[in-house]
Amino acid sequence: MKNSTLFQHKQIKTVFSFKELIETHFRGEQNAFCWQRNLEGDFEELVSKLELKDNVTEIKAEDLLTLQLSEKGNLARKLILNDLQLLTNFGASPLLNLIKNYERDDALDFISTDVYSFHVDYSPIATSTFLCTYYGASSEILPNDEAIQKILLPEIHEKLKDLYNVEQRDFEAFLKDHYFDLHYEAKSKAKPINLGVGHLWRLAVDHPAQTGLPCIHRAPLENDGELRLLLIC
Template identity: 65%
Template sequence: MIGEFLHTEQFKVVNSFEELIKAEFREEINAFCWERNLAGDFKEVVSKLKLKEDVTDVSIEDLLNLCLSVNGSIAREQIINDLTLLTDLGALPVLNLIKAYPRDQEFDFISTDVYSFHVDRSPVSTDTFLCTYHGAAGDIIPNNQVEQKILIPEIRQKLKDLHDGAETEFEDFLKENYFDMHYQLKTGSTPVSLGIGNLWRLAVDRPGQQVLPCVHRAPLENDGEYRLLLIC
């Protein structure tokens, strides 16, 4: 159970969707988990969906068109219910069938893809919601167990060498290329798995945010297995 691993003061478990959306980020708390043990056969749902791209958007219509067993139908109903709850909240949830995300291979000293520990950023007031229904689950990590990559001396120097502009524009360069959003684990750090079926709400780097944004990453996919992920 996720609750057994929330050994920090930063991640908190709630018991309902209402608690999840009403809980306040404060002090060090920057992630809430509605811990769930979902009924239904989500593997069957995944097996019936068609992968069109490495990351394929799945609509409610796509789900409704699937011919499923009783357990598969229970899983489908749960997914649609989650999508509806978040949509009614004013969010824009997306259901993704994932073979693999694009990898950032441009530089050998820093990565800016979602497999790297990172924070989300938004110009408007919003939070990140995540739920893995099937496949490998991502991780989050307490902020005091990571270091911003741009502050690591050898990485920062290489970024300065890469930057073609005035010194006064360097910080803007880091932000424009998303380098400042990525983090490296400190020695002895302990990531926390998001788990399967749990609905998470993570703090985002945005205007008016009162807490540090939550650091998280996508997992490496299991061989031969697609992920089914709700995200918004």
């Protein structure tokens, strides 16, 4: 796998170590780095033994350590614990989530701002988004030139203007306060890129020091009857 890459796109740079993942700089359209891996271990067994307490349940390291697993299940656990430790040592705050489904945003019938909508992450400080799907449906990213901000679509813009008229404040601030400016619509011939299972991704975030384009991404619709196991920070 060292000499071949799964993801052939100008937006994506493939790396083959955690060191390379965190030390490579985003530039221009290249805003998604993939530590390409072929993980060994039985992640399905591990997921089957975890307890889902809410639709999104945070799994702690100690929860993993209490599980009675086969040799392959134990290998999967070791890989996850190692990823958590690598990111923690780097200074990140990784979360391991067992997911049935996320909460949907249906407050407005003409625009959605939940994680199933294509969006970019924003931070007031320089940072990145890390994620890895160990089991279940995988996240997707979208090339920036294949998307348009939802607030620029005339029908949505006008409806937001009508909504804004009820609330006495600056329109631009109104859009930011409700995160409308972070969400995107895929263009008609857009081709989302599935991030696959097992790879650790680093995605560019919209922040004041960011010189390149932030990475547009979304959570997938879950497969029927199947949970997801996702690391994110």
